[in-house]
Amino acid sequence: MAMNLNMAGGAQGMMKEGSTLADGVDEAVLKNIGATKQLAKIVQSSLGPNGMKKLIINHLGKTLVSSDCGTIARELEVVHPAAQMVSMASAAQDSEVGDGTNLVVSFSGELLKLAEELLRTGLHTSEIVQGYELAYAECVRVLPELEVARVKNVRDAAEVAKAIEPVVAAKHEGVEGILSKVIADACVAVLPPAPEAPILKADQVRIAKLRGGDVASSTMMKGMIVMRPSETTVQQLEDRSKVVAFNCGVEMATTETKGTVLIRTADELINYNKSEERALEAIVKEIADSGVKLVISGGSVSEMAVHFLEKYQLMCLKITSKWELRRLCGATGCTALVRLGAPTPEEMGSVSKVSTKELGGRTVTVLEQLGDAQTKIATVVLRAATASLIDDLERAVDDGVNAVRMLCKDPRLLAGGGACEMELSKRLRDYCEASTGMDHYALAKFADAFEVVPRALAETSGLDQTKVIAELRDQHAAGDATAGVDLAATLSGGGTGAPVRDGYAVKESALRLAVDAAVTVLRVDQIIMSKPAGGPKK
Template sequence: MTLAKLAMVGPRKALNQAAGASMLLKKGHTASSGLEEATLRNVEACRDISTITRTSMGPNGMNKLVVNHLGKIIVTSDCATIVKELEIEHPAARMLQLAAESQDFECGDGTNLVVSFAGELLAQTENLFRMGLHPSDVVSGFSKAGDKLLNEFLPPLAEIMQPVSSGRDKDEIIRATKPVLAAKHLGSENILAPLVAEACLGTMSSTGKASFSVESVRVAKILGGDVTQSHVVHGFVALRGLETTLSAAKDAKVVVFSCGMEASATEAKGTVLMKNADDLKNYNKSEEKKMEEIIKGIADSGVKVCVSGGTVSEMALHFIERYGMLCLKVGSKWELRRLCVATGATALVRLGAPTPDEMGHCDHVHQKEVGGRPITVFAQSDGSKTSKLSTIVLRASTSSVLADLERAIDDGVHAAKTACKDGRFVPGAGATEMALSLKVKAFADTCPGLDQYAIRAFGKALEVVPRTLSENAGLDQGSVIAALGAAHASGKASAGVDIDDMGVDGASGVSSQTSVLDLYSTKASALKLAIDASLTVLRVDQIIMSKQAGGA
């Protein structure tokens, strides 16, 4: 049979040739195209999501109360957490969400700048489209302005402030992390910044360039008390007490079992026939003897602390007590791995005496009560040399405040890591954005053609940061932007918004020499991600969505 005949086999389906693109796709799809239906709707969605997060920018940013699909209440001003918990469905707004998550993963800070600046860039395009500019003209102008900003205008601003020299000085790390912590939790930065610096320095390598892993700094949240009661432990903190009556050991060898400390079950089912009471006694004695041999072998190897990843039987606990050892049960395999990192132990899958290479060491293991809750502390006496893990024991009055402080500390640790890689700073408090805005506008005056309108709109979009900071602080944004622009035009490149100084007439709010610092790497990454996300949205001229799978 020829191909032509094969093609005619089977029932024919009448196709409506006049239906256009809807004929190509299954029933239930949606498609929108053109400037009005696709581009402007994408711009509107991105502008809406940036409007939600913009009021949370800066030290005076407001919190958002989000109730997720599981009913969990989240109170935070962290932009990455907000956009993640909102469960955004619009594909264009999802691009801003992904950009914010990338910024949070790489640098920890600057997520609100990504969403706010990208949203403002796209909001500026509405006037350009009404003027008659084509989206390709806008994309071309934004691309030119972005390249000029990142390659020529931004790097000179990093020479104004004194950079981090070595990355091993506590004061330098505090200087790098304090603005990040203040932006997330104003009022606690003077308490949290020294804790973050101490925890980072405790896990930093003693040789070579200063560096550490953000996974090496953990947070143990204990409800109750005040944030001033928080402290750093160079080691591991388990949020549960010991299983044994002994509660402390010094200079202890530690063995970690990923399995439970109990009699192992047989692989095959069997039946034991007991004829009298002596058979029952002998059966129990043999099981006890075997368990005692195992625990005695562990004790003879010099181990003082046993950690189990599973259940600990009463028989095993009895012999552990007899031989004067401590026992801790850790249910989470992630916590077990962190304990192995802190002590240098190897998690064993067999129950028996460990070799010297498999044992870990801890200078001081003890149980104590914090906030009415027993915890077990594995502390090293000299954290800068022997500990590979630091734990910040965090105290607060409510669980929502604890979670918000944990997010702030996570951003501060990322900032400290970024400062170790690239210790350059740029002026904060909107000073960098205002300086870049003036330079981009001046660059627009030198560009012929239609690109100059898009470049000038790009420069105006940069003013969103000082404008938002002044709005969130309750200042007159018009007066602040005018005074800030005049200060930068007169050569004061580090002039920024001062939320504390209201000025003589109560409307100035501008500091000629801002004390707020932003890391250069964080700022450059945030601006680049915002530009890339906005250009991606502008390059879309058609949205085609298939019918969702599943039932009603």
């Protein structure tokens, strides 16, 4: 049997038929770098407030128009394993921080592009990796020194709105003044009272998308909007009405086993039906006697139940999603019950006002908490003319909410507009001059890679990239650490005017993930692919 084997087949003879293997700098490393460079090239032009949008038609035929890097990388469905690592780093940044995804992809792509130049000059991969890790360690040490401001009070909506304005502008320039105020009001409304630590969860701020009107009509409200009307004729409630929520349907429970009832006369049939009616009416009467005015059902509401709810003048909302039911419980302060019956005072919640409105051609029910009433849920009502625009606004709001969430954890701010990156580049060049080993070259390239941010901002704004980079270098060499790209075709130095600020936690996380992705790609020296399962392709 040994004579049947291909003794001279090498690696191909060792593996299953149909497997492929690529190794070496040219076959593996440079091809991996080429794929990541292409992904970075796609998203770089979307960086900043003047970033270009991408029109993507996904595999389901849905059209997306967005400049959000997280959305672009997700919808592209990248299959190349090396580019997929960078895409996953971007997804990790999106889930952990919620902003800075473009910086992860752009910076890691630039690091790999400059590493390719070093490889072609003869440097070994391990020397480049060692230099990059040294440079990153120096950046981590220097970054706290670049703090220029901090949010002193995250419960001050005006201060928070000013801090997150650049984040919203980077996704949808022109409406940042409107959206940042709405987002800040919504986030501050759901923060716990002052003695407790300000902790914000992203899902505490809901988004209701209603087509029609313009962005200036977007508002915020404490509470929730349910995209359906009441099941009963009671459409309005005032004066802090009590609320009960059921995790089951408002109807008579069916038996667990099948049974047969023998009915001999018409009177027996009438009495059988009336016994079920009396039982259901007793349950509804108990609920009404407890003071409840609004019943929230997590399942179906039978016609008989609607009849008795009408009789006792109760409003009823049917919620089919268990997640929406959980958020409604957070908005009203009630507990979802698994039994049908009268709630205890601890299980009931309250709502200041319930009203049925027609917004954007849809009949919706609005549950609001007015005045100083506490709520765990706030809703941003977005208005826009087209579906693609309103989806893009939703992504901007999502980034703004995550920016506030990170400010609650770390209120420090860094100079934006590429100023922080240029200062890190300058500090790294100074550090590089003291280095004498082979990692000196990688340190210098790491410093050059930071210039991708101001260069991309200048390019998307129609400025001369070479002139902008040269002027920024001069200003930072002169000691101005806050000089960044001014999109009004001038350079803003010394923090004059309305300076752009970036969150410290966002920048720190983006640098870490970008360097990790780039180093991981550089460490790969072989690509081994097994034969795909499933037989021949169609």
